[in-house]
């Protein structure tokens with residue numbers, strides 16, 4: 001058996017879909033296989049992230065290839081970095097051209113949104129787009145919402161926004177945030193965001209992101225079949241990644 005198969009077997013990884021890239025075996029693989037940003041790799045190493053976890057091995061190359069993914073891996077398995085690393089790399093490589101919001105990370109709770117923001121902020125430390133301006137990440141807090149609404153801050157200022165659904169919908173309804181430039185959307189704890197309580201809000205957000213090439217990613221510890229069906233229906237040639245056993 002080949003290396004990729006052996007690696008997948010070692011972490012009980014199941015990857016289904018078309019044109020599946022090889023998993024990475026180390027973060028250094030990113031430098032050889034993708035023209036990965038040195039500063040970003042440095043930030044990873046400085047934070048003592050030396051070896052990728054299984055979900056990171058699989059999800060990072062897929063996302064860097066621009067694929068839509070539905071990923072399911074246990075709690076504590078490193079899902080946050082598995083979407084942040086490729087997202088930051090993609091935003092960096094798109095450069096500072098064409099201003100406007102590039103990516104949205106949606107979380108069902110404020111606490112989780114805050115954690116994702118902190119992680120994203122650390123990873124993007126000292127990263128400049130085309131050596132011109134720092135990459136800008138924001139957490140959509142109550143006060144930032146107010147500033148955006150009152151145009152104290154331009155909605156073109158940020159590259160990546162981390163938010164709960166309602167905060168975002170509120171801004172869009174008030175025409176205080178343009179989502180037409182958004183190229184990447186990530187749903188964390190997607191089992192919740194695609195469940196009954198959130199599905200209408202999620203639908204609202206998706207219909208406001210009108211870029212036809214929107215890359216969509218879903219991350220979750222559990223993925224009930226009913227949720228996965230809805231999720232798959234909104235995606236383009238999605239790849240499904242399961243690490244360990246799929247919990248219902």
Ligand code: ADP
Nearest residue numbers: 049050051052053074075076077078079080081
């Ligand atoms: P999940 O979202 O899958 O529940 P998290 O993304 O919150 O998991 O990560 C759980 C913990 O593992 C965090 O403290 C995170 O910093 C740490 N972690 C993630 N990736 C790595 C890695 N490659 N090496 C070491 N620690 C990691």
Ligand code: MG
Nearest residue numbers: 079080188189
């Ligand atoms: Mg998580």
